[in-house]
Amino acid sequence: MQLKEIDAYARLPLPVVGAEGNELVLKDGRRVLDLYGGHCVNTLGAGDPGLGRVITEQWKRLSFATNLLDHEARGCFMAAFERNLPPETDGWSVFVSNSGAEANENALKFALAFTRRRKVVFFKGAFHGRTAAAAAVSDTKLAAFPSTPFDVVKLPWNDVEMATKAIDTSVGAVILEPYQSLAGVTEPSAEFLATLRRLCDRTGAVLIFDEVQTGNGRLGTPWASQHFGVVPDAFTTAKGAAGGLPIGITVVRTKMASAVPGKLFGSTFGGGPLVLAAAAHVAHRVAEPGFLANVKATSAALCKAALQNSGGPIGSIRGAGLLLGLVVKPELKASQVRDALLEQGVLVGTSDDPQVLRLSPALTLTPAEANRLAKALDALVVKA
Template sequence: MTNYLTPNFSFAPMIPERASGSRVWDTEGRELIDLSGGIAVNALGHSHPALIEALTEQAQKVWHISNLYTTQPAQDLARRLVENSFGDKVFFCNSGAEANEAALKLARKYGRDHFGAHKTEIVSCVNSFHGRTLFTVSVGGQPKYSQDYAPLPQGITHVPFNDIAALEAAVGEQTCAVIIEPVQGESGILPAEREYLEAARRLCDRHGALLVFDEVQTGIGHTGKLFAYEHYGVKPDIMSLAKALGCGFPIGAIVTTDKIAPTFGPGTHGSTFGGNPLACAVANRAFDIINTPETLNHVETQGRKLQTTLTGLCNKTGVFKQVRGMGLLLGAVMADAYENRAGEIFNAALKHGLMVLVAGPNVVRFAPSLLLNDEDLAEGMKRLEAAVNEWLAAA
């Protein structure tokens, strides 16, 4: 097939045509088990009937009305987010990158408005990932994503993840924000340590900086709680969301407090499609399904099963040396003998009808539907084991 798209993506050698639940069928009719979840997006699997119904109902009412007006779906979704989080106000956009862009702009403006022009520095973590805009790719701690786009925005400091001493040395009166992923996603599914997030909260309070949690990948149920910060008992000042929020329909958001929200006065920030009625209608229905004890308990149960099975595969094959993560957001770290070859496991799995992910060159990542059932989990692991054994035989 001729590819008419720019070459910044390396597409897999198959074209998905339809999907249901955790199963995908390509254009040749081959069935695959999906344990990738559209990179932690398809939180309710594919083609969930309740989401189709919500989208269809809203499509017959209004698609777009502009941000000169608010809509009931947007207000309803904002209310759900506020009532179930630390926050008081919500800003809607279209993606995780836009959510983080908004969070960082809000933090910079809050610092300037309340403390003066000197309070601009953003402290981020090495190997973090916060999006692909020029600002967010600069704040992200992976030079491979930013080095070709210099000159980059200034006033950004990167410190090692989970290193309290480095954080203490970096945060000062010049700091307007510290941004952290509670579980580093793209760099290898690395959970933050409780003491690290507690230190970040303490330092931000001491120096008048805002604590921003990037929950684009961890938010909306993937860790077994609605938001990952709930595992730690540490509340941020701003939280960014996207991915699972719309379960495949593009939407992003930031949640913040009444103390901070007024910084975004009329005209200070915006988004043409932010709060789109179609996206919010889908997200409302998805939220109501995910934010139940049944779904969140299911995530914890299935996450333990997946982690146990992957650990067994570690012991049996020696390909992986560690399984880490939370809930149904897990990473299998390649053993030293197979370091940086996670991409080969991705390809081997696809040959065996299994869709997984990588997180950097050394971690195979799993972010399946939060409704993953026992049958699909077992079949997926069966296919992974067959793929790993075939790959080992040829390695």
């Protein structure tokens, strides 16, 4: 074969041929418990029958339509999505695109157009995507373009004093992940979030939460703003919002959105009927009684399983709901523990922090399934 794939990913030695619920099925028939959940994408687990039905029926009824036409799936999505939103007097406005990076680009474009400013504040450890504007506010050299499309200021995470000095009336937007996932599920202090909200209120900067990972029920509340009690002016999501189909969603307070020309935004595929039918189904499931209670119960079961054996590899836990960072003991590396867990039939993720493993399983994982982590950790042989 002449065609080569660009070497973007370090692939794990897992010959996956299928997946069912929360298990990956390997070529030799072995099954691996998936505590990574396709990186927060598999909200409902693999092959959810309800989601499969919705997608199949929508495909038969109306597979695709240009955004110049309205369709039923859009109305269904708007109604279902609205149910889970945090309260806002004048309501929220939404724009649908195809990915997390695109959702963030649109939020930043909106904020800079609304404020007529050209400076964006972001934080050390941030990851917002790989396209030009999203990379400009990400703390990673690997995603960098030669120059940024606007002025950027990087501030230390959780540093109230530095934020107070830097956020003035020249700042158009402040963007952050409510939990910095890739950085190792680092938590914001309550004072930090409250200060950012107060500074944005005072200066007119638009506060943007990137909820690409934290949204759609992952923290045990529909959105991080309901978990932390701080509501941003705009937020974005992607990954799990359509349970496995590509989507990006930018949500903005209507009183701000209506001041910016809608024609600044557009997408060929974004907001097509298939993906909106899937996203409506996910939003309905998140709103179902018991769905978020399961997220919290399974989170507690995972934390208990991870810390059960005081002689085991996990020292402490960060995060909330089903976005958890397991901090391995100082003498170990997260990647060693990840590899050893894989040998025990459990898939977990790593992060940019060499000491932190990430768990981001499907939100349908049960406490009983979570208990399998304890057994795997007990049997662990960590190789240097």
